[in-house]
Amino acid sequence: MFDPREFLRTKRDRRVHDPQAIGEFIAAHGRGEVPDYQVSAWLMAAFLNGLDPVETDALTQALLHSGRVFDWSSLGRPTADKHSTGGVGDKISLMLAPLVAACGILVPMVSGRGLGHTGGTLDKLESIPGFRTTLDPDAMRSQLDEIGVVMVGQGPDLAPADGLLYALRDVTSTVEFEPFIVSSIVSKKIAEGARAIVYDVKCGSGAFMKTLESARSLATRLVGTSKALGANAAALITDMNWPLGRTIGNALEVREACETLHGGGPADTRALTLDLAAVMLRLAGAASDDRAARARAQDALDSGAAWAKFVAMVRAQGGDETALDSPRDLCPAPVVAKVPAAADGVVAGCDCFAIGELVVGIGGGRRAKEDDVDPRVGLVVLREPGDRVRRGEPLAELHLAREDGAAVARAAACFTIADEAGVRGPGVLERVG
Ligand code: URA
Numbered sequence: 001m002f003d004p005r006e007f008l009r010t011k012r013d014r015r016v017h018d019p020q021a022i023g024e025f026i027a028a029h030g031r032g033e034v035p036d037y038q039v040s041a042w043l044m045a046a047f048l049n050g051l052d053p054v055e056t057d058a059l060t061q062a063l064l065h066s067g068r069v070f071d072w073s074s075l076g077r078p079t080a081d082k083h084s085t086g087g088v089g090d091k092i093s094l095m096l097a098p099l100v101a102a103c104g105i106l107v108p109m110v111s112g113r114g115l116g117h118t119g120g121t122l123d124k125l126e127s128i129p130g131f132r133t134t135l136d137p138d139a140m141r142s143q144l145d146e147i148g149v150v151m152v153g154q155g156p157d158l159a160p161a162d163g164l165l166y167a168l169r170d171v172t173s174t175v176e177f178e179p180f181i182v183s184s185i186v187s188k189k190i191a192e193g194a195r196a197i198v199y200d201v202k203c204g205s206g207a208f209m210k211t212l213e214s215a216r217s218l219a220t221r222l223v224g225t226s227k228a229l230g231a232n233a234a235a236l237i238t239d240m241n242w243p244l245g246r247t248i249g250n251a252l253e254v255r256e257a258c259e260t261l262h263g264g265g266p267a268d269t270r271a272l273t274l275d276l277a278a279v280m281l282r283l284a285g286a287a288s289d290d291r292a293a294r295a296r297a298q299d300a301l302d303s304g305a306a307w308a309k310f311v312a313m314v315r316a317q318g319g320d321e322t323a324l325d326s327p328r329d330l331c332p333a334p335v336v337a338k339v340p341a342a343a344d345g346v347v348a349g350c351d352c353f354a355i356g357e358l359v360v361g362i363g364g365g366r367r368a369k370e371d372d373v374d375p376r377v378g379l380v381v382l383r384e385p386g387d388r389v390r391r392g393e394p395l396a397e398l399h400l401a402r403e404d405g406a407a408v409a410r411a412a413a414c415f416t417i418a419d420e421a422g423v424r425g426p427g428v429l430e431r432v433g
Contacts, residue, residue, distance in 0.1 A: 002028055004038045011045035019058030026062035026161045036168055036369075043165070043174040056179040060225060063187035066161030067154070068137065070193030072106055075145050079106045080284040081194035082276050083185050085218065086118035086175075088206035088356040089243035089381075093121045093151070094257035095265075095273045095301075096280075098309035101149035102300040103277070105284045108144055109151045110158055110192040112166055112184075114365040114373065116175040116208070117356030119250065122153045123365075127251035127331050127375030131319035147312045159191045167369050176208040178218050186225045196232045196283035198276055199223065203429060204241035206352025212237070212429065223433040232283045234433040238272060239425050242385060243352060245269040249364045249378010249399060251331035258327035261307040272427050274298060333376040333399035339411040341389040348418035349385060355414045362400055362407050374401055379411060386421045 002024045010017055025042070028034045051059065072079050080100060084090050097107045111121035111133075122133045134155040135143065143150045154163035162184050169175050169184075189197050199222045202208070203215035219235035226233035245266045247256045259265045260273065277297035278290055287293035300306045315321045323330055341347075359365060363374035380397040383389060395415050398408055 004028070004034045008038060008042055008045060011042060011049055014049045016052060017055050017058070019054060022055060022058040023062045026059070026066060029164060030066055030161050039165070040168050040172045043169060043172055043180075046179070047174040047177045051179040056183055057225070059179065060183040060187050063159050063162045063165070063183055064191050067156065067158045067191060069191050070108065070137070070140075070158070072108060072141070072144060072193045075106060075141075077104065077106050077148075078196065078284040078286060079108060079194045080196040080198075080280040081107055081109050081189060081192065082198045082200060082280060083189055084200040085181060085185070085202050086115055086208055087202040087240045087244055088118060088352045089245050089248040089253065090119065090202070091124060091245060091247070091253035091257045092200065092269070092273055092276060094124060094254065094310070095260050095269070095306065096276055097149050097151055098261070098313060099273065099277050099297060099300050099306035100280050101147065102305035102309045103281055103286060103296050105148070105281065105286055106144050107149040108140065108192045108194060109149070110154060110188045111151060112153070113170070114360070115166065115170050116173075117206070117353055117360060117365070119248070119253065119356075119359070119365065121151065123373050123375075124250045124253050125151060125319075127254050128314055128319040129323055131314060132317045135317065143313075143316050147309065147316055149309055149313050151313065151317070154188065159187045162187050170366060171369050178214075178221065181208065181218060182221050182225055185222060186229065189226065190229045190231060194231065196280060196285075197226050198279040198283060199233065199235035200272075200276060201235050201237045201432075202240040203237050204239055204352065206243065206356055207240035216430065216432065219432040234279055234283060234431065236275060236279065236428050237430040237432065238428055241352060242350060242424055243355060243381055244272070246381045247378060248355060248359050248381075250373060250375040252378040252380060252399060255327040255330055258324055261301070261310055263302060268427055270301075274301070275428055331375045333401065335400040335403055337398045337400060337403075337408050338394040339379075339396040339398055339408055340392045341395050341415070341417055342391065342412055343417045344391050345389065345417040345419055346421045347383045347385050347387045347389060347395070348416045348420060350415045354410070355379060358407065358410050358414065362398070362404065377401055385424045389417065
């Protein structure tokens with residue numbers, strides 16, 4: 001009989017788990033035989049005392065085989081996907097998945113909810129009225145065949161054990177740990193049946209990986225583990241010292257995604273979407289070199305084909321496509337407050353983590369597993385690093401459920417105003433694989 005207390009003692013005392021015991025622990029939790037409090041205790045013990053590569057592989061296998069492993073080869077087209085390690089304002093999946101599908105590649109994207117201070121694709125999509133993020137396997141197959149793209153969460157069929165662990169990690173401050181991130185992401189991506197995978201490994205104050213060294217290590221491990229499980233994989237390490245695009249918050253990010261799919265949108269959001277699309281097309285064998293891949297992606301964006309795919313997907317997943325006719329009106333917040341600059345000077349930088357936490361705090365993310373997210377709230381950044389501002393001029397807009405002076409003050413404190421101009425580094429810092 002599996003005894004969770006003995007399993008917990010092993011990690012508490014810094015010993016190494018038998019790989020089989022990891023499988024039993026995860027399976028028992030999935031059957032409801034191990035309660036969340038024991039799993040939470042283990043998450044913290046592992047976070048503090050470490051998991052070695054063999055334990056991490058065992059955890060990946062346990063999560064992967066907690067549901068089905070999908071195979072779309074009978075649909076006769078290549079499959080590809082991307083997964084981000086989590087950032088602030090990272091709405092790239094919303095544009096990227098339909099864009100790559102518009103290039104003839106199947107994208108069976110399985111995403112997550114908000115995690116820690118970062119937003120989640122599923123929470124963003126659910127700000128579209130009626131949008132369903134769970135589909136049964138038959139519905140997934142027919143939508144992939146007809147439209148070429150699905151964007152869903154785990155559900156009972158697909159790496160369900162990751163869904164359970166993910167929700168606990170989110171609220172037990174056990175997110176920023178390489179073995180958990182690798183096992184969580186790779187198990188979902190392999191289970192969903194994508195044969196070509198690009199990882200967007202975020203690096204900087206708004207990422208789980210704060211340094212280039214830790215981002216490199218994570219990228220190498222994600223790529224290596226995916227290849228060992230039979231997928232073609234690569235990673236881009238990308239900057240997260242400033243929010244991606246101008247918006248942070250669920251509906252606000254959907255609005256910006258619509259703008260980008262219409263050919264507008266912020267330059268960084270557009271550029272990273274095309275960079276990642278080009279890698280996906282290359283990995284999936286749909287383009288012979290980077291230049292051809294990028295041109296094809298650019299064409300799908302400029303021609304409106306990516307937008308048409310997005311709308312078709314929203315419709316197929318029960319979303320109210322008429323809500324997209326005027327995205328600016330999607331889930332408006334009752335209060336929009338200006339965030340004033342604290343001094344005269346130049347915008348030198350921001351604490352991206354603090355912005356993410358602020359948005360969680362005003363209702364855009366969860367502090368407890370049972371919390372609902374408020375799709376309306378968030379932050380719109382109005383300035384760029386290097387912009388000169390005068391004291392009191394707006395740096396950002398805070399979208400709130402109610403008046404909240406303390407939140408406005410917290411938002412102002414997220415930005416650094418200095419004498420020297422701040423510079424924003426390149427979006428893509430390094431490529432791995
Ligand atoms: N995304 C995931 O799916 N899992 C993580 O652990 C981090 C980002």
